[in-house]
Amino acid sequence: MRTDNALQNAPRTVRLADYQPPAYWVDQVHLTVQIFDDATWVDAVLTMRPNSAYDQPQPLELYGVDLTVESLEVDGASMTPSWDGETVRLAPVDKATFEVRSRVRIDPVNNTSLEGLYRSGGMYCTQCEAEGFRKITLFPDRPDVLAVFTTRIEAPETYTRLLSNGNPVASGKMDNNRHFAEWHDPFPKPSYLFALVAGDLEVTTDQFETRSGRVIDLALYTEAHNQHKTRFALEALKRSMRWDEHVFGREYDLELFMIVAVDHFNMGAMENKGLNIFNSACVLADEASTTDKGFETIEAIVAHEYFHNWSGNRVTCRDWFQLSLKEGFTVFRDAEFTADMHARAVKRMDDVTLLLTQQFAEDAGPMAHPIRPDNYIEINNFYTLTVYEKGQEVVRMLHTLLGPERFRQGSDLYFSRFDGQAVTTEDFVACMAEVSGIDLTQFERWYNQAGTPRVDVTGEYNETEQQYTLRFAQSCPPTPGQPSKQPFHIPIKLGLIGRASGVPQTFSTDHPGFDQDTGVFSLRDDEDVLVLSGVGESVVPSLLRDFSAPVVCEFPYTADELRLLITSDDNSLNRWRAMQALGTRTLVALAQDAPTGTTLEGMLTEAMAGVLRDNLLDPAVKARLLALPAQAYVAEQYEPVDPVSLNATHKGLQQRLASALLADWQAVYDATSSNEAYVFNHNQAARRALHVQALSYLVVATPEGWQYARDLLQSADNMTEKSAALAVWADVANADWEQAMVDFYQVWQHDAQVVEKWLAIKAAAPSMRVPDIQSLIEHEAFSWTNPNRIRSVLGGFVMRNPEGFHADGDAGYRFLADTILKLDSLNPQIAARLCVPFTQWRRYVGRIQADMQRELSRILAAEGLSDGVYEVVSKSLGDDDA
Numbered sequence: 001m002r003t004d005n006a007l008q009n010a011p012r013t014v015r016l017a018d019y020q021p022p023a024y025w026v027d028q029v030h031l032t033v034q035i036f037d038d039a040t041w042v043d044a045v046l047t048m049r050p051n052s053a054y055d056q057p058q059p060l061e062l063y064g065v066d067l068t069v070e071s072l073e074v075d076g077a078s079m080t081p082s083w084d085g086e087t088v089r090l091a092p093v094d095k096a097t098f099e100v101r102s103r104v105r106i107d108p109v110n111n112t113s114l115e116g117l118y119r120s121g122g123m124y125c126t127q128c129e130a131e132g133f134r135k136i137t138l139f140p141d142r143p144d145v146l147a148v149f150t151t152r153i154e155a156p157e158t159y160t161r162l163l164s165n166g167n168p169v170a171s172g173k174m175d176n177n178r179h180f181a182e183w184h185d186p187f188p189k190p191s192y193l194f195a196l197v198a199g200d201l202e203v204t205t206d207q208f209e210t211r212s213g214r215v216i217d218l219a220l221y222t223e224a225h226n227q228h229k230t231r232f233a234l235e236a237l238k239r240s241m242r243w244d245e246h247v248f249g250r251e252y253d254l255e256l257f258m259i260v261a262v263d264h265f266n267m268g269a270m271e272n273k274g275l276n277i278f279n280s281a282c283v284l285a286d287e288a289s290t291t292d293k294g295f296e297t298i299e300a301i302v303a304h305e306y307f308h309n310w311s312g313n314r315v316t317c318r319d320w321f322q323l324s325l326k327e328g329f330t331v332f333r334d335a336e337f338t339a340d341m342h343a344r345a346v347k348r349m350d351d352v353t354l355l356l357t358q359q360f361a362e363d364a365g366p367m368a369h370p371i372r373p374d375n376y377i378e379i380n381n382f383y384t385l386t387v388y389e390k391g392q393e394v395v396r397m398l399h400t401l402l403g404p405e406r407f408r409q410g411s412d413l414y415f416s417r418f419d420g421q422a423v424t425t426e427d428f429v430a431c432m433a434e435v436s437g438i439d440l441t442q443f444e445r446w447y448n449q450a451g452t453p454r455v456d457v458t459g460e461y462n463e464t465e466q467q468y469t470l471r472f473a474q475s476c477p478p479t480p481g482q483p484s485k486q487p488f489h490i491p492i493k494l495g496l497i498g499r500a501s502g503v504p505q506t507f508s509t510d511h512p513g514f515d516q517d518t519g520v521f522s523l524r525d526d527e528d529v530l531v532l533s534g535v536g537e538s539v540v541p542s543l544l545r546d547f548s549a550p551v552v553c554e555f556p557y558t559a560d561e562l563r564l565l566i567t568s569d570d571n572s573l574n575r576w577r578a579m580q581a582l583g584t585r586t587l588v589a590l591a592q593d594a595p596t597g598t599t600l601e602g603m604l605t606e607a608m609a610g611v612l613r614d615n616l617l618d619p620a621v622k623a624r625l626l627a628l629p630a631q632a633y634v635a636e637q638y639e640p641v642d643p644v645s646l647n648a649t650h651k652g653l654q655q656r657l658a659s660a661l662l663a664d665w666q667a668v669y670d671a672t673s674s675n676e677a678y679v680f681n682h683n684q685a686a687r688r689a690l691h692v693q694a695l696s697y698l699v700v701a702t703p704e705g706w707q708y709a710r711d712l713l714q715s716a717d718n719m720t721e722k723s724a725a726l727a728v729w730a731d732v733a734n735a736d737w738e739q740a741m742v743d744f745y746q747v748w749q750h751d752a753q754v755v756e757k758w759l760a761i762k763a764a765a766p767s768m769r770v771p772d773i774q775s776l777i778e779h780e781a782f783s784w785t786n787p788n789r790i791r792s793v794l795g796g797f798v799m800r801n802p803e804g805f806h807a808d809g810d811a812g813y814r815f816l817a818d819t820i821l822k823l824d825s826l827n828p829q830i831a832a833r834l835c836v837p838f839t840q841w842r843r844y845v846g847r848i849q850a851d852m853q854r855e856l857s858r859i860l861a862a863e864g865l866s867d868g869v870y871e872v873v874s875k876s877l878g879d880d881d882a
């Protein structure tokens, strides 16, 4: 925490260029954690030795935050070190090995930051990534220090379960109704993977037999009232374990794998070695209360955390600049898993949507950073869509360039060469280069340069030569600290569709950058020309198939050419992208009152009719083809944006498409209703996705449309349809909707996950204004110390309710700023995340710009601002030259 004046004394920027290897290693850690009602005591014994890479003895640095240090000894000698509240500096220790002993007191009960050891409801749990371990004990808390941990937990017997990483080695009774448990984790690990849990928990168990025949015990711990929601995650875990063996050759290494569900958690889940800790919302599920999307997300997060056991834990990050090393790779792995479990094309559409609607905006804004950043003030601000989702895309490009076999060889090499080490993104790329012989030097710019590259393409058909010539030009806009960029190595997967026949055309080329087997063209220069021969008819190019690179790819398609791709492209992702492009063009034209608006709308209507009547399409694909592009994405296409009028344009178009095609929406809606009992599987989920997509149009098609939502709410046996019905009905909210919301809450008030959904639907209802949100905050379901509740209400209102948030002048912005300031003293990580909507302030029309800028300045002037909020706000205002 900073107590100085924000403007005079900015917090320290940490730079990749300043990286130094640790001066000392820790071989063993013995922790004793004594939990008492009023305080917790932590005794640590560290067996340390100097790093021989230094030939002079170096000062010994330990980190500690919010600790009361009772004692500190180096080899039995008591120390009174200098401590700035974060770093303890001790004199160099010139010994081959030595012991550091400390005893500290901490206060988990009042720890609302949810970092370190804290209480969530009735249980104690930890969160150490990125730098939370220093809130538990004094330690060289950095990811390149790997140690073997032995942990003893002592607590009152009311905390029936005492858990930590690794294998249980001892447990027993103590005096005063206390007991203990000891755990040993044989795998050396960085402190960010440490975990501890103490609580009165129920356990659901299972087993998994690995491919080498070892039987692993699986255990999912929850509070008693949640035990009926554990089955799905355990099944998902077993599917993940099997898949990682088959696809990546990775087997689990400990005898036991535990998951604990906790209600108060800043993120989705955490991959602590052998003891994953999950946000309840990301693990608990049952058929009555969980949506299809919820099941898919839970399965993906269970897989993600499990996959980290290799990509993250066995091979970890040298420093936090390398975060994408584990996150980009692991997101790629979980996306491949989901694609294999469900529908590959659909998963890709959902991931591309996230990238286009949010990551591109981040990469174009004041917080833009490379997937491997080179500086930060608060590392918690860098758990971003860029590091995760663009990070995935970069790994995916490697997969595209190498092909699956060579990618697997590269991955095998990486895991075997670096097992037990803390490494860098270069180490990862080097393995991929080594196995493939591909020169990836230029490719590495994806790790160092921020911003979304843009590729402009034009095409020309020469009938006499039967040649189609594509001309490419790439560029990348400046980003903070990077005024100009060097060209990227961009894999562009492409095909050609016959203009007259609608049939994919074959072709050949002698361009060395084109891979005939995969159809991938490697664009490496600022400009390039690709001549395709043997092209029998005039064609429309299908570019960036499967979204083969995270770029904006522009080709001057006419609306008719987009229509051809929508009906005839044999790459289903590009059919969808063509539909989105037509929708986006229409919305941008309408939002800007361009004369082409009406014509485009007519073509979009016809294209939608075609999709609606196409009975060969997978209903899940069809549902996505029928979705209008998100407002957030459309808002990235022009400036300045008036979100209120964009919202009105979007809703107006949706409403006209609804009434123009009423009979078709009705037909699709009827065809997708069913009495089948609810099961979460692809076919059912696809049908429901299309059903509720049709519903969203039907409710706005006519004044009585809301009755469809009311009826579905009553008849549905599942949360997918119930929650969708409530959400779309909110768009035309009336007294019946208000009553339905009250009734729904009555039924579900004891189910935390459903209540969170209910809060989000309520906050996103267009009728809500700031005073309504203020009363929602007074509701018993809201809590300032529960991030899920905050995300539901604030996220719903600020991100998904343009009508409410931007109404009444600056009321929404003042409210958001007040909320950020209030939360900053409780939970700075969540406060900093709430600043994100303000980062886009320069893109809005003048009035909004001025109002948001004023609120940002007001936040920055506040006393005692956290580093996290300071960083986002100061960078947004452009007051920071970092």
Ligand code: PHE
Residues within 6 Å of the ligand: 127, 129, 130, 266, 267, 268, 269, 270, 271, 304, 305, 308, 327, 383
């Ligand atoms: N490492 C976690 C994941 O992506 C995310 C996380 C980061 C959780 C920081 C908590 C704190 O799997």
Ligand code: ZN
Residues within 6 Å of the ligand: 304, 308, 326, 327, 330
């Ligand atoms: Zn992760």
